[in-house]
Amino acid sequence: MENDTNPTTSLISYLKELGLSEYQSSAYIALLRRGTSTAKQASTEADIPQSRIYGVLEKLEGQGFVTIQPGRPKKYGPVDPERAIAQYTRHKRAQFDERINEVEKLGSEFLEETSSALSRWKGSDEMDIGWSYSEKEHIRELMREICERTESEIRMMTTAYSFRRLANHHKESFADRANEGVDIQILLASDEPLNDAVINTASEWADIRMAESVEGKIYLYDNEEIVLAYRTEDEDKYVGFTTRSPYLYQTLSHLFDLLWEQSSPLPA
Template sequence: MSDARLFETLGLTEYEATALAELLALGRTTAPNLAEATGIPKARIYGVLDSLADQGYLEVIPGRPKEYVPKSPEEILDRAKENRRQAFESFTQELEEEREGFLAEFQPRYESATGDARPAEELFHVVDVGDPSEAETRRLYHEAEEAVYVITKSLEYLEAVEPALADALDRGVHVRVLFYHPNLLDDTERRIQREILTRLETDHPEVELRFATGTSPWRGTFADPSEDYTDGEAIFLVEEPDVPNHMRQAALTENGSFVAGFKRYFDLVWTHESVQSR
């Protein structure tokens, strides 16, 4: 992840990100010196530094003039995590405080509008391929309780979902990945696949890996299928060779029967139509 993306993840403004990055390089300094080094207007620099201090990313040393010292990168990441946790707890508390009034107001309206006839459950809904589909895939990893299964060409999106994958593995979730065999890929896809395989085997050896010897009509990720067809969730793409990824959509389903069907297909390929990854 680039510095810019990380600072954006921390929720920093452009000036805050610029100031913090420069502070980490300078160490202890004053507001005027930092303004000169970064080009942040002097009229704004004190507000920027106060905001960073409030978020716990730096310390203010009293004096004339005051000086500012950044926390270590490790402390900054830990504090960012704690800030997000506290914000979520505050949001949850506020939501619970409003729950009774919200339900009293809108539940009768909903029931009056729909009556006894509830709309049939949609089998699928769709999201665009890219950031939206990657966000849904991360959610599947985070919410998985027992197992996650993946069918993929090269898992080229690993970087986008790796923290969620690591979280699932840490919780004891069983993960199997079925790659397309390298013979089925072009040169670029084979190179990407080799890099991803090395990364998985080095950083996440708990993940089970195999190569499918034939192509699949779909690719995607599904979690926690059940034998009684009641549970599980999946995100997948059907093969559309002539449609570029930026024009495609991924389908999501919480239909337990579909997810159980995906699991049976996966098991058949894993057992009878795949080989060891190395």
């Protein structure tokens, strides 16, 4: 923020950007100028109606900017600016944490109610919805999100090139899922050179085999979720398609099983 010719105006602007109201900002700066004051003195110095000044000063105390000295009349002193900002930061952080907890609690309640409602809505569990995505980065990010919520199995049928890029971007997610007991199987096309470093790392968390014919890229998650990816006519463009369908999953998983039986282990 640029300096103002009037320091009071400039300082009030800073405090307002921090989240204080006009009256709160003016009252604190007035106390810094004047020092410890009665409410009436602070009201006059800050040009705030006396009917409002008490609430303003009490709010400032709660935010860490003002101390209140008991007596008749009460007196209000400004907290040192450095300490005031530190206290205000803690105050805002506590408010933020409280709001996050509220969001998490409400979110859990919403999910519980949604689960109950979906179980009652006829046909909802049989509804297959497909979504398509373009751009490689978007597709990889989508697959990372799906991977991180997978609980039982991941089955991939892909090219060595695509797997190398996927493994480099998501190796931590794959390793974490494997450590949680997720079974990861990977079928790679045998007509592409393998990257030894990638394969050695991936072998720690996945069972990898080579197949003679892998034309498409199929990724299966948790007996339901499916991602298909393929290049468009433009060699630099990709399209990803995702859907949740236990019926389609069963068909593709059967295809995977057939290819897995015909595949060969990684070369020694």
